[in-house]
Amino acid sequence: MSPNRQAAVDRSAERAAPPPARAEALRVVNFDMARGQRFGEHEHDVHQLVWAPTGVLAVDIGAHSWVLPPTLALWIPAAVPHTTSASREARMRSVYVQPDRCPVTWAQPTVVAVGPLLRELITHLADPDLESDPRTRAEAVMFDLLRPVGVTTIDLPMPRDGRARRVAEALLAVPADHRPLEDWGREVGASARTLARLFSAETGMSFGRWRTRARLRASLEHMAGNRPLAAVALQVGYSTPSSFIAAFRQETGRTPGAYFAASAP
Template sequence: MTMSPNSQPAPRSAAPPAEALRVINFDLARGQRFGEHEHSTHQLVWSPASVLTVDIGDHSWVLPPTLALWIPAGVPHTTGATRQAQMRSVYLLPDRCPVRWTQPTVVGVPPLLRELITHLGDPDVGAQPRARAEAVLFDLVRPVAVTTIELPMPVDARARKVAEALLARPSDHRALEEWGREVGASARTLARLFSAETGMSFGRWRTRARLRAGLEHMAANRPLAAVAHHVGYTTPSSFIAAFRQETGRTPGAYFTAR
């Protein structure tokens, strides 16, 4: 099998004519990322037991095991994990795939879809059983009614320095005035930059950064109280309230999204 420069398989030649899709497993070390790349096939990015992050342009998705991301062919993206993880990617030939989405789309992963992906990853599955399983998989690839925690990054160097510091330490409570003294910009300038370049206020951006970090810790089965404190909330209830406001679900419901 040929490999792409980032050590992922080149899906163009990965699936023989008898197959509409191919499932490939990748073991990712803590902090490992596949640099920006694209595929000639569609890709469904999913982890059966860990949390993955996918960045496309200015947008970032955090995917627990109950969610996957559909990436259309030709869309540049980066994929990684903040902790050790296994990525189970489904590569789908566009001319054999009935799903026609042209934008990245979050997909729910109920138990049946989970088992089908695992089943189709078995190289010993025969042609006819594989064709039947593929047809069911296509039928189960459905968008999920849950808002993921997208986190566009500012472009301006001063605002980006603040954003990167908050990603590294989401519990940092410093106000814009304090950040401004550190990066050489007024609080008003930073507020304007966050609004113009991320589409949200600084306060909302920081909230999303905290929730994204919290999601990654919850996926590692840390107690909710510890997670809330780690990302800057004084109580679990305040973390839950913020999470519900941004995603429409409680943290527990987010991980069991259907």
């Protein structure tokens, strides 16, 4: 979820999660998140693997956004500012990893597939009574199972000018809004030409392409929640599933089905 959408912001709980004890390479902490709850921007001194066994999470890092169904997790290196949110009720199972005990060397946020074995290992490692030797063995296997998957993010930089930003925020809230720039201009007090120039200069893309990306990024959360494709297309502003699929393929290089199949273990 974009930081500009309405959400309950928790500025303390997840950022204050305890790091792994020095005898452990990692620690697993559970967070039950309500619909719309968001942990505001924060960072950790340790690496983090963000995963939800139930529900759907979204992680925003700068202009990049990842939508995570239970088949996907996101590796966030230490000291990378991020926000985490739940578009519907979810349980986040967060794995915090000591950098000096970690064989994973990814310097950038990286999506990994969560198959049945990795799912069970994370659950196993969440047991506070797990003894030292079994824990060490399970940690080693867990690291071996972390494999990157090719999931393209749909980046959506926000305009800085207040007038253009009001338009962008309104479209994030209601991506199916079809009004042209002339109508938006009357609402925010700027000409259509001015708004078009602002979107191009401040986001690096035309207004039309920006709106398309806003719709497609909104569609990821709906599809991750297993909504029917026709319903998703209508929800984000497309009159037919075929027009939605064509737009999705043009931006990501894949159909929606292939996009999520690429994340499947």
